[in-house]
Amino acid sequence: MSELTLTRRGFMAGASSLMALTAAGCATTTRPTTQIQLPPPISPEVVTMYAARPQEQFPVPAVDLRYLDQKYYRQRVPYPTTEKVGTVIVDTPNFYLYHVEDGGTAMRYGAGLGRAGFEWSGRGHIAYSREWPIWTPPSEMVDRQPELEKWRNGQPPGLDNPLGARALYIHEGNRDTIYRIHGTGETWTIGQAVSSGCVRLLHQDVIHLADAVRFGSTIVVL
Template sequence: MLTRRSFTFPALSFAAAGLAGCGSRSIVALPEIDVGQSPRGLVTRTLAQPNYAAVYAEYPGEKFPIAAIDYQRIDTRYLRQTVAFPRDDKPGSIVVDPAGYHLYFVETPRVATRYGVGVGREGFGWSGAARINMKRDWADWVPPPEMIERDPSIRSQLEMTPRGLGVRGGSKSPLGARTLYLFGEGRDLGYRIHGTFEPYTVGTNVSSGCIRMINQDIAHLYARVAPGTPVTVLPA
């Protein structure tokens, strides 16, 4: 049975769309040493780091601004980097490690791009397998009724959108610049991988079960995945 803590679903078949283009990356090779390890979660070895001043600068060509962030305020372990990956997940798949506050996009066997993430608060964590069914830029946020019941103050921020009562996509949306929708068991699981305008909350338990990423990072990931991409969320 599906719960907020774990779910599984039978294998699903999707027609994968072509990957969108992405801006160039400036990668700086590093010695193969252990750096920035989380006290919990998967143990990885950093292989390369990008030029963070460029990666986390203002993101161009957007409908709404993606402002530059002060990456020096964020622990290096939660900034984007290429790592030696200790699992055998197939290239092109996503693995979320809530215990380490990391999301991995598997590049080649045993090599992944690692991003820092914010994860579910106590009582909202979950684990299991899913697939990306949809992807949207600047998506409207439509909170479920139970979220409004828990926090009625949300109601004053809502307006009618094409998908129902919520917050229109843009600089006020909790979904940030990009959203990846997770499906399993033939339905929308209600969980998302999405951006945030609160980048300094990566590395914390902050959400209602969704996986939140720095806007520059979710834009980078979004351009590289397609509907049908498998997602594995590890137990916390």
């Protein structure tokens, strides 16, 4: 597999627009009426990988594989790159997130990304992650959607929280970009341009990534 050529998109377009982008990126979406045609058979490994996680603080249900194209299953793939081991690379046109490993491979995750794209290309780093984080909608979003007023000071963690099971916080230098990699239970949004901001991974995948990524690791959007 040759190294993927990624489009020139980024994760920052100014502080004020970023707040709007992040808010849009964390919003929920409507479940589609159509389903992905499942390839028979689904391997036991995939079923196990996306099984329920009852041990979580908020028990995570199994992924509904009727809504997930098999190409977005988490898997280790050949990925030659000059980036350091541990780097996270967002492949926006193909809806993938790669975590670079030793020996020319990477762990690849299917992602849901922004419908509006990004106008900045560059590098940041993963400053830290949070389990079952609180989500605080920006004031601009609350002004547009008055029903969110009750969450102005933060929505408690849980399956209904837009950030899901984990959130990885992206900084540029010492500054928070207001850009997140976070969990979702909305299986049908993986592989789709559904937002204007954050990168969504399935709960099971974002837990796996958060466990593997070291704080300070580089994230690249080319």
